[in-house]
Amino acid sequence: MQPNGRDRLRELLDAVVDDENSGVGDMARSSYVSEFHFSREVRRLTGEPPAALRRRVMLERAAWRLQRGAGVAEVAEAEGWSSAEVFSRAFRRAFGVPPSRADDVGFRLTAPNGVHFHPPQALWCDAGPGETAGPDIAQFMLVHDVADTEYLIGVAAGLSEQQWTQEISPGQVVLDWDGPEPSVAAVLGAIVWTKEAWLATVEGRDFPSRATSSEATAEQLAAHHxxxxxxxxxxxxEFSAAGRLGDTVIDALCDPPESFQLYGIIAHVLTYSAHRRALVRGMLARHGVDVDRGDPLEWMRRD
Incomplete structure (x- = not known):
C-alpha cells in the first residue's frame, strides 16, 4: 500500500527533524532520494526549504525548552548549535528577544505551511485553507462504518458454509430485543438489519423482514448491505444538509410508543455496529481468519 500525500509529508518531515540528520544531504539519504529531489519535494509540499524548516522547528523546540526552565547552554547543545552565542543570536533574530526572555513569547514562529513543533517531541500541522472546520465527523463515521462492514462481509465470504452459520459464540446477545447472535452470519446480519429497520422507521416504510439479512449467504448479504x-x-x-438531525420520530410500534431524535438514532446505530464489528473480528480470528483492526486511522490511509 502506497502512502497518500499526507503520509509522504510525514515521512519527509520525519527526515527534516531527525536529530541525526544535520544537513539536507543526510535528510535525503534517510529518505532514499537524491538531495535535489528531496529539497524540491519538501519545498513543494511545505512551501519552505528543508534547512529553513528544520531551523525554525528546532528554534520553536528550543523556546519551549527554555520556557520549561532549561539553561541556554544546555538547549544550544541539545539542539545542535555550535555554541550558546550562535544560538542566542539566532534566537533573538527569530523571536525578537534573547533566550533569557523566552517566557515573554510563545514558542511558535510564523510559518508558511502551518508546520510547528508540538510538545514534547512531535509536530503539529495546521489545517490548510478551506480545511479549518475539518470534515463532518458524523458523516465520516457513517462512511467508515459502512465500508468496514463491507470489508468484514467480504472477508467472511471466504468461510465455508458451515463456518458462516456455526454457533461459535453460543448465547451471545448484543441487545435483548435482537435475540442471540452466536455466529458470524448472525452478527453481520444484525448490523445490516439494524440499519434497514431504522431506515423503515425514518422513511415511513413497512417494517422489513429480518430473514433477508439473517438467512442470507455472505454473497447475498453483501449485495443487500x-x-x-x-x-x-x-x-x-440529506437530513444533515437540511439541518434536520434534531427531528423526532414517534414510533407507535413500540409499546408504549417511544420518540427518537435522528441524531440519537445515528449514535445508537454506530455504537452497536462498532461493537458488533469488533465481535465479528474476534469470531473470524477463532475461525483462523486474519482481519485488520478496523481502525479509522488505518482506513484513511488506504488507497
Whole structure:
C-alpha cells in the first residue's frame, strides 16, 4: 500500500527533524532520494526549504525548552548549535528577544505551511485553507462504518458454509430485543438489519423482514448491505444538509410508543455496529481468519 500525500509529508518531515540528520544531504539519504529531489519535494509540499524548516522547528523546540526552565547552554547543545552565542543570536533574530526572555513569547514562529513543533517531541500541522472546520465527523463515521462492514462481509465470504452459520459464540446477545447472535452470519446480519429497520422507521416504510439479512449467504448479504448502506448514508446526509438531525420520530410500534431524535438514532446505530464489528473480528480470528483492526486511522490511509 502506497502512502497518500499526507503520509509522504510525514515521512519527509520525519527526515527534516531527525536529530541525526544535520544537513539536507543526510535528510535525503534517510529518505532514499537524491538531495535535489528531496529539497524540491519538501519545498513543494511545505512551501519552505528543508534547512529553513528544520531551523525554525528546532528554534520553536528550543523556546519551549527554555520556557520549561532549561539553561541556554544546555538547549544550544541539545539542539545542535555550535555554541550558546550562535544560538542566542539566532534566537533573538527569530523571536525578537534573547533566550533569557523566552517566557515573554510563545514558542511558535510564523510559518508558511502551518508546520510547528508540538510538545514534547512531535509536530503539529495546521489545517490548510478551506480545511479549518475539518470534515463532518458524523458523516465520516457513517462512511467508515459502512465500508468496514463491507470489508468484514467480504472477508467472511471466504468461510465455508458451515463456518458462516456455526454457533461459535453460543448465547451471545448484543441487545435483548435482537435475540442471540452466536455466529458470524448472525452478527453481520444484525448490523445490516439494524440499519434497514431504522431506515423503515425514518422513511415511513413497512417494517422489513429480518430473514433477508439473517438467512442470507455472505454473497447475498453483501449485495443487500450495499443497497442498505447506500440508502442509509444518503438519508443521513440529506437530513444533515437540511439541518434536520434534531427531528423526532414517534414510533407507535413500540409499546408504549417511544420518540427518537435522528441524531440519537445515528449514535445508537454506530455504537452497536462498532461493537458488533469488533465481535465479528474476534469470531473470524477463532475461525483462523486474519482481519485488520478496523481502525479509522488505518482506513484513511488506504488507497
Amino acid at each position: 450495499h443497497a442498505i448502506g447506500k440508502r442509509w448514508t444518503t438519508l443521513i446526509s
